Amino acid sequence: MSGQRELGNFLRTRRAQLRPEDVGLPDYGDRRRVPGLRREELALLAGLSSSYYTRLEQGQSMGPSPEVLDAIGRALHLDKAEQRHLHDLADRAKRRTVVHRPPAEHIDAATLDLLEAVGDVPALVSGRRGDILAWNRTGHALFASHLDPSGPANRGNRPNLVRLIFLDPRTRALYADWPSKARAVVENLRMTAGRHPDDTLLTSLVDELTTRSQEFAAMWADHRVSPCDSAVYEMHHPLVGSLTVRQHSLRPPQDEERHIVLAIAEPGSPSQAALRQLTRATVPSARQE
Structure with missing residues (x-):
């Protein structure tokens, strides 16, 4: 999909989420053909002409300035992650994308x-x-x-977290609130796609999941973005039962491409005891002696 169209789709979905009362505009109770703000209302809030904003949404205007993007972001009440995504999409729309197959990812010694x-x-x-x-x-x-x-060592066929969440029944069963986990994964993947439109492997992954999972397709079409930094999940593990963990996603220094995901339970809680039980159950027999 072209950068202009992606930018327009993002703007439309975010505009549809706002109501007049959310942005201090009067709501006269008139019936609206579509949910959310009208284009002319959003343009007014951003200090733009209605015709220019319309062209931007329709993919007919190239190269909005950073100042214009910031004004639109404020009008849409975008958070920091969404604002960055807006700039990424606008940059993608005004430059020619050179599609290439990226090299295999590796993990460094540190x-x-x-x-x-x-x-x-x-x-x-x-x-x-x-x-x-x-x-x-x-x-x-x-x-x-x-x-x-040993799966991660197989560079050609590594397990993939997004595929596991949407296509693997056992992984899906791990999460009591699966939709919450699934949305977090999709919103983070959306941010990555905005930064790397030339990544053919990422494009293929999105195409595959859109075809194989209606739930993924619906979440992807919503155009929401958010980093997977920290979230609490209730999990149902087949060996130790129910436990609640906070999953932290950390980035190694000077590296936005990789994430270290840690699962931590509240000290002294039954969930921490369950994690300790899991640790004991997976200790190699040579260490148990």
């Missing part, structure tokens, strides 16, 4: 050392598109115990 340093805390490292590049023993046991633990 990140592996960090993964080792967290000890028995469940942890994994994911790449740009959600491929699992590495995990520690308890990370594998918590997030994907039904998969081959």
